[in-house]
Amino acid sequence: xxxxxxxxxxxxxxxxxxxxxxxxxxxxxxxxxxxxxxxxxxxxxxxxxxxxxxxxxxxxxxxxxxxxxxxxxxxxxxxxxxxxxxxxxxxxxxxxxxxxxxxxxxxxxxxxxxxxxxxxxxxxxxxxxxxxxxxxxxxxxxxxxxxxxxxxxxxxxxx
Amino acid sequence: xxxxxxxxxxxxxxxxxxxxxxxxxxxxxxxxxxxxxxxxxxxxxxxxxxxxxxxxxxxxxxxxxxxxxxxxxxxxxxxxxxxxxxxxxxxxxxxxxxxxxxxxxxxxxxxxxxxxxxxxxxxxxxxxxxxxxxxxxxxxxxx
Amino acid sequence: xxxxxxxxxxxxxxxxxxxxxxxxxxxxxxxxxxxxxxxxxxxxxxxxxxxxxxxxxxxxxxxxxxxxxxxxxxxxxxxxxxxxxxxxxxxxxxxxxxxxxxxxxxxxxxxxxxxxxxxxxxxxxxxxxxxxxxxxxxxxxxxxxxxxxxxxxxxxxxxxxxxxxxxxxxxxxxxxxxxxxxxxxxxxxxxxxxxxxxxxxxxxxxxxxxxxxxxxxxxxxxxxxxxxxxxxxxxxxxxxxxxxxxxxxxxxxxxxxxxxxxxxxxxxxxxxxxxxxxxxxxxxxxxxxxxxxxxxxxxx
Numbered sequence: 098x099x100x101x102x103x104x105x106x107x108x109x110x111x112x113x114x115x116x117x118x119x120x121x122x123x124x125x126x127x128x129x130x131x132x133x134x135x136x137x138x139x140x141x142x143x144x145x146x147x148x149x150x151x152x153x154x155x156x157x158x159x160x161x162x163x164x165x166x167x168x169x170x171x172x173x174x175x176x177x178x179x180x181x182x183x184x185x186x187x188x189x190x191x192x193x194x195x196x197x198x199x200x201x202x203x204x205x206x207x208x209x210x211x212x213x214x215x216x217x218x219x220x221x222x223x224x225x226x227x228x229x230x231x232x233x234x235x236x237x238x239x240x241x242x243x244x245x246x247x248x249x250x251x252x253x254x255x256x
Numbered sequence: 257x258x259x260x261x262x263x264x265x266x267x268x269x270x271x272x273x274x275x276x277x278x279x280x281x282x283x284x285x286x287x288x289x290x291x292x293x294x295x296x297x298x299x300x301x302x303x304x305x306x307x308x309x310x311x312x313x314x315x316x317x318x319x320x321x322x323x324x325x326x327x328x329x330x331x332x333x334x335x336x337x338x339x340x341x342x343x344x345x346x347x348x349x350x351x352x353x354x355x356x357x358x359x360x361x362x363x364x365x366x367x368x369x370x371x372x373x374x375x376x377x378x379x380x381x382x383x384x385x386x387x388x389x390x391x392x393x394x395x396x397x398x399x
Numbered sequence: 400x401x402x403x404x405x406x407x408x409x410x411x412x413x414x415x416x417x418x419x420x421x422x423x424x425x426x427x428x429x430x431x432x433x434x435x436x437x438x439x440x441x442x443x444x445x446x447x448x449x450x451x452x453x454x455x456x457x458x459x460x461x462x463x464x465x466x467x468x469x470x471x472x473x474x475x476x477x478x479x480x481x482x483x484x485x486x487x488x489x490x491x492x493x494x495x496x497x498x499x500x501x502x503x504x505x506x507x508x509x510x511x512x513x514x515x516x517x518x519x520x521x522x523x524x525x526x527x528x529x530x531x532x533x534x535x536x537x538x539x540x541x542x543x544x545x546x547x548x549x550x551x552x553x554x555x556x557x558x559x560x561x562x563x564x565x566x567x568x569x570x571x572x573x574x575x576x577x578x579x580x581x582x583x584x585x586x587x588x589x590x591x592x593x594x595x596x597x598x599x600x601x602x603x604x605x606x607x608x609x610x611x612x613x614x615x616x617x618x619x620x621x622x623x624x625x626x627x628x629x630x631x632x633x634x635x636x637x638x639x640x641x642x643x644x645x646x647x648x649x650x651x652x653x654x655x656x657x658x659x660x661x662x663x664x665x666x667x668x669x670x671x672x673x674x675x676x677x678x679x680x681x682x683x684x685x686x687x688x689x690x691x692x693x694x695x696x697x698x699x
Binding site: 122142145146148149152153156157159160162163166169170173177192196199200203251252 | 295298299302305313317318321323326327330343346347350351353354357361382385386388389392393396
Binding site for chain 3: 286287288290292356360361363368
């Protein structure tokens, strides 16, 4: 290419929204091949959006209080079903995972638990992707499972 | 590359300098300040939501959802304040998170401005709607 | 780098045995060559912007130490000379041969066929870089992001025009260790390809640029921290990193860009002590030694 053509191409790439070969949203959907931190990123996003949707729905459903006991009872009839309980169990799991992983991310994104810079040598293992900070994610999964079991027990036993 | 082409090709250059719209150059908060708020509201929400959930467990779950018991909760000023703080903290944290996700999807000026405005409007809207419920329920008279 | 499979490359003590049982690559005799199927992504975006990409397949002979780059060059030499490949040093030093190999961004010269444990090797251009031709991609956006973080020492206190030629900054080994690993970056672009934010956000500088911002921020010779931090403290700057860790997982030189980015965030959040010791400028000219000796003699 001549220099004029290459300059034009560079200009096109920089100024236009040149998304050629950008992975796009597909780039968000491969949590396994890059390690546990990518899995954490994926779950944090998923649970965050899920909880936001739940929050909006929850604020709306509790507003039926102001219409009196009949409206409240009608709302309970709709939500206190098996499907409603299962949904609530998922909410419990999602909120526990999002919370514990979020605390882990507050620490890691502040540089805690990632090791210190040094002089890398073969096989060039990065210090930041270590099991110490990853264990926060594993604990989040375990706590979410425990919380879901406890929630299921409370919801389905009615106590 | 020459220094001129470096300037022209700098993707991080603020392109809004040439627009005349009044809201184009407004920067209320730096991004680092917004993220500090995001972290603080997240941690704060943890505590208040934990108390909110525990209130459902101090009596049998089904009984805690009866209309009279729920209204009694709302009539307690401290609990009403707790609910208000949950509303504010979670609305800010959640909608800021949504804003982050939406800003990463597209980067045109119109999209970014629309996302910022809609998120703030949604935040205020849901806080207002929830506060309405709290105030009315607090003033509810039983029987 | 599937989290459920152990990466052989990382284990020094478990060297690849002479007999590789799970692949059809035989190593007992040099004359007993095996072959693998190479699927190469083909596109000519410069000549025809509307060109439809496709894969061409080649069967190439491999030996124990054959790298993906060797296989590609074999295919280019003996089967299809039109394959577009960018390479240079062949020893993971220049960063030219970055490409997506079996779904993960890697350096072709640094990836042995035997390590991939499969008979089919799929070579695609690095994601998140515009196509030029076949496996060659355009790095202009990548380099622009790199330039935007001002990747050079800035020290307004150094009066460069009037400084003696034999002047140097005094920097201890401990000062050097704070940023040395980030200076090992070879700008291969693998981290930029792996990053999930770069996949959608055109304005995000990417892990390479942000880790270089930290490299210069942490350098004690650099005193100008505020301009660089202002550039990255934006809605599409450092805060769009979510510590997905993919960049550090694919980096071939151990630069660990994720570490640099999180350390820089800690400074922006005010958690780390942002007051760093700026290196002193030392005059190393012969005259300065004489003056120092005279001062010592006078003191005695």
